[in-house]
Amino acid sequence: MKPRRRITLSRRIIQLACLILLVYGGYLFKGRLAGQEANVGEPPGTGGSLFPDLKAPKGAMSTTQFAPGSILWPSGATPVLENYPPTLVCRFNPKGGLFKACIVHFFSENFTWQTHLKYLLPHLTLFVLLCFLLGRFWCGWVCPIGSLGDLLSWLRRRMNVPVRRFPAGFRNALVFSSYGLLGATLGISTFIGLPNYSRFQCYWFLPYCQICPARLVCPVFGLIKPGWKDFTNGVSATFTLLAWLVLGLFVAAFYWGRRVWCHLCPVGLVNSWFNRGAGLELHKKAVKCNKCGYCADACPMGLTAMYEADTDRKYNQNGCIMCLRCLEVCPKDGCLSCRFFGRRVLESRY
């Protein structure tokens, strides 16, 4: 079995490196690459950078305004880079982290602020470019929260607890809910940005962040207490309870179901739109398949398309996180292959 674990081994190394880089980036690079201090009220793009530092307009809510003890704290720290990569890099990382925030945070914030499109465009272009390059590779190999989840799965395997395999219907329901979460987030964010409704901003600002488990988990890396409860009013209390519920779901999903959580993650959802057209492709040579089902069995997202495939073509699924586990476990030489813009990078080999 010696050469068979190469892909997983490299994946673990990259995941660990990314976890350290993305979460502790704030500690590692602060002072060398740091941007300017947050200066609320000035128009973005004044720094002369290619990627403008997006800021709240006068009078609007911003993440720099939260005090210790409130639910959206700590978020004030300046990140090293003002960019939004297609993976879950949290605004709530200790010391700001390497990148600014995830794409859902980006949308929520800027929909509320009604930031001009010309400031958003550079960020969006970079995001789309990265997505088209690698698809959901970002989820499988880079996302720090996914890496933590993999750690939970590893713990389960160590304890000899078998994985729960959820039916496709359940997983589809999660994806459906993910659309709901993203839609609600964008809807609320736009609504509270309207001039007459800005009074709601103090409680409804960044609605998805308020329940996202990354917000609760990330600060812990910097030994900072996350804003884990706020019962001052009905809205905050609801968000607090929801956040707890979602955190429980998150832990349970990763513990029992490997990457089941990733079906629900709205950042993963946005990435998944690019998966089918991404430069990174999975191919199957159907005639070589012996239908052993190892690929479907090993898929952390529970996808079976690769197993079912009967024709030679590209099989990039929306749910696929490009962990290449299927390719690694495939016992038939040359049956599954991974290509980058048509060029064969890896293929299954026993």
Place this chain on the structure above:
Amino acid sequence: MKKHQDQGGLKPEYASILDGFYRGLAPSGLSPDYRAETEVYRRRSRLASAGRLYESLMSASGVAAGPRVGYFCNLVPEELIRACGAVPVRLCELDHACARLGEEVLPGDACPMIKSICGSAAAGRYRDLDLLVIPAACDGKAKLSELLAPVRPVYLLDLPRSSEYLRNADAWTGRYQDFFDFLKERFRSRAGRSELTAECRRANLRTQLFRRLYHFRAGHPGLINHFDYFTLVSLSFRLEPEAWLDLAGEILAEAVGRAEGLKFDGRRILLAGSPIIFPAYKVLDILYEFNCEAVADSLCSGYGHLYDPVEIDEETETGIIRALALKYLAASLCPCFMGLNKLLDLLVDTTAEYRLDGVIYHDLRLCQVFDMQTVAIRQVLKEKRIPFLSIKTDLGREDTGQLKTRIEAFLEMLG
């Protein structure tokens, strides 16, 4: 110990009646002597190390000590048996003398393998085993679980008869788990995932070497001839993986050393269909006579027995058992498990990959399922322009002349 009804088998009363009948059939026992055949095949081999190979057929070395579990078919995971400290022995056999004795027990139109097994059992050749494991693959094998019950305790491994992973993976895992629990209880073993992992690793080492040997044979036909090859696989039915590795490693090493500048001017074909097990090499003999080499195969006594590895995805006990189920059942080419798609893919792919001259389908007479799928294979291969010959035969040597004519005509047709 669970009740006999759960494992398959007969009530003690009925079993003893049947046992009395068996003992009357072959009171002096039956121990076939293959010395003449071994000598023939040893002389045909081009390798010096083949001497040891054919000697191993006769000797009992390389077989571990411990309670012996006899099993049939390529659907019973050896790893589970080994993990419990028992020694698995695959009993599938094709012996003409035993089959003739088996005809006293079974109707004449039963499959030759079932008759052979029944004859062996009646002759008392299984009496030193501790347990018989019989998968309900075909109807014949399933029925054996009752007919062999008087001879030894029987465990009937009842499996859903379709190799569709999506529908059956959970059911298979459950059946294998039950089987594993039964074995643990029976052999007072406390085996868990570490034992299972170790056994899977041993089996995979064997698979790795087998794959190298398989690919080598396709590239250098004739050096390890098909007799050596099928004898090697037949030996893996009972040898410990290490002993087998030693034997096969020596053969492969010698062959690789002599591969330089070797020429083969005969035909290279793929052999598909019913199993071929020593000493039933009638078809191989005829092919050898016409300088035709079966360099690839899809038989459960060849490719199917050793080619597929266990790929452990989750190192939990359930995960390992599931991986075993996928190796033995999802990837199975057995016609009882509706694996026709896989078989066709394999035939088309292998003939293209190794540029083989054609496919010969070996059909043991009276096996319905092998017979029935011939039509599909013939039509598909015809469409793909792959020469195809289907031969129907049994264990006797009476039809040798007729087979020779047909095979010769086929090989001539290849041009």
